[in-house]
Amino acid sequence: MRYGRIEHHPILGSMESRKKITFFFDGKAYSAYESETIAASLLANGIRTLRVQEENGTPRGIYCNIGHCFECRVTVNGTAGQRACLSLVEEGMTVESGVRLPTPFRKEEDL
Numbered sequence: 001m002r003y004g005r006i007e008h009h010p011i012l013g014s015m016e017s018r019k020k021i022t023f024f025f026d027g028k029a030y031s032a033y034e035s036e037t038i039a040a041s042l043l044a045n046g047i048r049t050l051r052v053q054e055e056n057g058t059p060r061g062i063y064c065n066i067g068h069c070f071e072c073r074v075t076v077n078g079t080a081g082q083r084a085c086l087s088l089v090e091e092g093m094t095v096e097s098g099v100r101l102p103t104p105f106r107k108e109e110d111l
Contacts, residue, residue: 005044021091032089039065039072039084042095050074050084051098060098073098 008014018033025042032041039062042050049059050072063071065085072084075096084095 005040021089023089023091023093023095025095026097036089037085038074038076038082038087038089038093038095041089042084049097052100054098054100057100 007016018035021032021034022029023032023038023041024030025045025047030041030045030047032044036044039050043062048061050062051060051074052058053060060071062085063069065072067083067086070083073081074084075098076082076087077094080098089095
C-alpha cells in the first residue's frame with residue numbers, strides 16, 4: 001500500500017532510479033529509497049507519530065519539515081535528538097521513537 005510517496009517528480013526525477021533500502025523503526029523493518037529523509041520514509045510507510053511529548057505523552061510527528069521546530073526528534077543508531085526531517089535514511093539504520101519520560105516534579109496523586 002502506498003501512503004503518499006511521490007513516485008515521479010518533474011524536476012527531481014523518478015524514484016525508480018534510486019536504490020531501495022531497508023531501515024528499522026521501533027524494531028520493525030520498512031522500505032525507503034536512497035537520499036530520502038527519515039521523515040519522508042516514515043510518512044510514506046504510514047507512520048505519523050514519531051515520538052510523544054516527554055511530559056504528558058501526547059503524540060508528535062512531522063510539523064515544519066524544515067528543521068526549525070524539533071517535533072520530529074528520534075533516536076538514530078543510538079543517538080537521541082536527531083531531527084527526522086533533516087536526517088537521511090540509510091541501509092540498516094535503526095530509528096527509535098521518543099518515549100514519555102518520568103516526571104520527578106509531580107506527585108503521584110497529580111497524575
